[in-house]
Amino acid sequence: MKYKRILLKLSGEALMGEKKYGIDSNRLEQYAQEIKKIKDLGVEIAIVIGGGNIFRGVQAERTGIDRVQGDYMGMLATLINAMALQSSLEQNGMYTRLMSGIKVESVCEPFIRRRAIRHLEKGRIVIFGAGIGNPYFTTDSTAALRAIEIEADVVLKGTRVDGVYTADPEKDKSATKYGTLSFQEAYEKNLNIMDMTAFTLCQENNLPIIVFDMNVPGNLENLVKGEEIGTLISSN
Template sequence: MTYKRILLKLSGEALMGEKQHGIDSKRLTQYAEDIKKVVNEGIEVAVVIGGGNIFRGVEAEASGIDRVQGDYMGMLATVINAMALQSMFEKQGMYTRLMSGLKMEQVCEPFIRRRAIRHLEKGRVVIFGAGIGNPYFTTDSTASLRAIEIEADVVLKGTRVDGVYSEDPEKNPDAERFSNISFQEAYEKNLNIMDMTAFTLCQENNLPIIVFDMNTPGNLQKIVAGEEVGTLIQ
């Protein structure tokens, strides 16, 4: 296997599947099945999930909600998604731990770096909820920071497109797709891969990012086996 320990970043919107909001059980099941195959091959897996299918903190101000309050509401939304993932993972027979950036003793462990690493070493899938526990930071930033803290080999950003393009491929079918690109090139081309905080964290810590289509079954397994899937940023 190319990677021993991975951090998988999933968007909350991805969990909607064909629905307009909430969680699609079919999509949840597919993700769990794909992750189980990777875990069965001895890969240590950590997951960060967004909350956009329930609530987006950055959109709170438009409705008159204080931005900081809205961000905390968004963090709680990620915990709901994380609990759904945990339930489905365990239904598939995986051992899991849910760790939170906010204290919620009844449903999550607090995030403690050494404990998270120990869970991974024991073969448990670790799910990080509630972001980093502070407002103004996205779940992309959470993914980058947690990946660095747990010494992951790579950040895998699972999306609904098969990589990074010069433009939005859903708007421009002639957009150029990159198979491999440097952090500097991505910055110069102003490619919208992650928010700048998350992107800079990965660049400064030499942590590669792979953007790939998580909705295609088997792609995750191909990546950890070293096949060229999606776009590699390094």
């Protein structure tokens, strides 16, 4: 395998599948099957999942909810998604551990770096829920930070598009896809890959990011085997 330890970043919206909100059980099962393929290859897997299918902290201000309170609500939304994904993975025969940035002892462990690494070494899939436990930080930032802490080889950002484009391909049919980008190029072109905090963390720690379409069967497996899929953003 090209990558021994990965951090897989999934969006909460992706779990909606064909629904307008909530969790689509078919999409959840699809993701579990894709993750199982690379688990069976011996890849060590950590996962961060968003909560946009349930609640986003940035929505809070529009509804009159304090931003900090809204961000904590968003963290709890990510925890719900993480629990759903954990259940699906375990039903498919995988061992998992759910670690949270905020204390919810009844359903998950608190995040402890050394313990998370030990879980990975023992072959368990580690899911990081509730962000980093602080408001004003996105799940992109969580993914970047946790990937650095567990010494992951790469951040794989699973989206519904097959890479990074010059413009939004769903709105601009003339948009063209980038095969590779340097962090500097992505910054200069103002490409919306991750929020700036997450992006800077990856750049400063020389942690590559691959943006790819998670909904295409086999993409995740082919990526960890070294095939050129999606868009690679790196220091080179």
